[in-house]
Amino acid sequence: MPGIDEDPRLVRRFSDTLPHAVVADCTDTETLRQLGVHELSSAVVGIGTDVEASILVTSNLLEAGVPNIWAKAISRRHGRVLERLGAHHVVLPEYERGERVAHLVTGRMLDFIRFDDDYALVKTVAPDRVVGVPPAGSQVRTRYGVTVVGIKRPGENFAHATARTVVGRGDVIIVTGGTRAVEAFANMG
Missing domain, CATH: 3.30.70.1450 (Regulator of K+ conductance, C-terminal domain)
Incomplete structure (x- = not known):
């Protein structure tokens, strides 16, 4: 599974652990299409500070037809939005x-x-x-x-x-x- 993030330092940190680590904006549907996310069987949305970005990325993954989406929520309200959107698994770790x-x-x-x-x-x-x-x-x-x-x-x-x-x-x-x-x-x- 590839790792995608906008932060180049974070991508470098995980480049040895993940088969593919890419600096990209997951809120952009065209970028996700080019990265081939529609071919993934699972995806994890681990955005924990930007609720809007979390919702957009989850929506984009759903639109791309990813069948198993795990999404991190930072509040119960955020979690309810992700569930209503259609995220398959919502995690509220904090x-x-x-x-x-x-x-x-x-x-x-x-x-x-x-x-x-x-x-x-x-x-x-x-x-x-x-x-x-x-x-x-x-x-x-x-x-x-x-x-x-x-x-x-x-x-x-x-x-x-x-x-x-x-x-x-x-x-x-x-x-x-x-x-x-x-x-x-x-x-x-």
Whole structure:
């Protein structure tokens, strides 16, 4: 995949890493046509400071028929515009990193990953309410709306949790479910 940017220093920096690195203006449809972007199977729009340029480049790539476009957004509003435009994947790295750090700092979560607007995965130390019984016995799904999918005992590797896995004190567990449900479960203490 070629790398295209207007900044010659950036292009030089990545010229050893990428098969083709070109100094060009991607907001110009004729330039993109000449560079053959219509033949690409995927493209990444990593413009993070100029919202207008990001939208124009994404639009140009869509118009060129690139079937798999990943676009970076610098705000949720920018992300919504890119989604409405037709970008196949919109990434909000600053927002997502900030959300993840906020979850880790404010509660008992060891890790937090949001998969959709209302679905997340959380790594946390098992709350006392589920210690000593398997997930089915503690009724985590019906009581708390989460599913225990993994477990790590001290000194061991992570393993899949089953209906018969007994959760011990100090075990680290991975739970999935609605975002609010996994947040509440992880913060039970």
